[in-house]
Amino acid sequence: MARPRYTALLMIVTIDGVAASGKSSVSSGVAQALGVPYVSSGLLYRAATLLGLEADLDLRGAPDLLNLLGAHPVRLEPLAGGNRVWQGERDLTDDLHSTRVDRGVSVVAALPEVREWVDAQLRALPEPFVAEGRDMGTNVFPHAPHKFYLTASARIRAERRARERPEDVPAIEADLQRRDELDTVQSAPAPDALVIDTGPLDLQGVIDTILTRLH
Ligand SMILES: Nc1ncnc2c1ncn2[C@@H]1O[C@H](COP(=O)(O)OP(=O)(O)O)[C@@H](O)[C@H]1O
Numbered sequence: 001m002a003r004p005r006y007t008a009l010l011m012i013v014t015i016d017g018v019a020a021s022g023k024s025s026v027s028s029g030v031a032q033a034l035g036v037p038y039v040s041s042g043l044l045y046r047a048a049t050l051l052g053l054e055a056d057l058d059l060r061g062a063p064d065l066l067n068l069l070g071a072h073p074v075r076l077e078p079l080a081g082g083n084r085v086w087q088g089e090r091d092l093t094d095d096l097h098s099t100r101v102d103r104g105v106s107v108v109a110a111l112p113e114v115r116e117w118v119d120a121q122l123r124a125l126p127e128p129f130v131a132e133g134r135d136m137g138t139n140v141f142p143h144a145p146h147k148f149y150l151t152a153s154a155r156i157r158a159e160r161r162a163r164e165r166p167e168d169v170p171a172i173e174a175d176l177q178r179r180d181e182l183d184t185v186q187s188a189p190a191p192d193a194l195v196i197d198t199g200p201l202d203l204q205g206v207i208d209t210i211l212t213r214l215h
């Protein structure tokens with residue numbers, strides 16, 4: 001079958017949304033269909049959090065955290081199938097989705113200095129790509145021609161995430177709601193984003209909804 005032609009092929013596509021709304025799975029599917037990499041901005045916030053926790057730092061203290069990140073630089077490797085994060089030769093990726101990192105990351109993401117550190121790395125990446133996070137369409141790539149924003153109820157998101165975490169659905173739902181609140185400032189949809197309620201859709205349904213907009 002002939003591969004569909006996408007006008008978005010040489011541009012940036014942004015996919016923002018609340019926690020566990022499907023951003024990384026959907027971005028990976030869209031990126032693979034477009035034949036471009038996807039970029040997971042949340043992994044950089046998670047890496048800063050992991051390294052701060054490992055160094056026993058107070059996560060509210062930007063100077064110490066920035067010193068640490070400056071001394072041991074972190075690199076995001078944006079692949080279409082799944083992003084990886086490196087610190088030198090160490091692959092941090094598999095340690096970034098623990099409950100401990102989930103619970104600390106919003107505090108770190110609220111630090112303006114850390115946001116600048118992440119944004120600078122993202123803006124240095126070669127286009128085209130699909131970028132996912134909270135503020136890709138509003139703050140980091142406001143000129144992107146195609147923007148999407150994923151939502152779903154906290155219960156549905158918790159049920160999905162429960163397949164990846166040891167905690168039960170109510171505990172995960174409470175954590176997600178707490179994080180939604182802490183992340184509110186940077187999580188507003190761009191005015192020109194298409195908001196997609198992923199609740200009634202399966203993964204492929206969300207990917208197809210986006211791809212039909214990119215022809
Ligand atoms: N529309 C969907 N239907 C069913 N499961 C989904 C859907 N979107 C995502 N998922 C699943 O929900 C979980 C969270 O998705 P993920 O892509 O990690 O979200 P995010 O990047 O927003 O945190 C994953 O297990 C993923 O496979």
Ligand SMILES: Nc1ccn([C@H]2C[C@H](O)[C@@H](COP(=O)(O)OP(=O)(O)O)O2)c(=O)n1
Nearest residue numbers: 019020041042043045105109133134135183
């Ligand atoms: N562009 C971004 C991406 C993530 N963040 C913050 C907010 C989130 O709580 C954490 C982790 O985001 P990530 O997308 O990796 O994970 P969730 O989908 O929220 O589970 O980072 C942000 O503030 N801005």
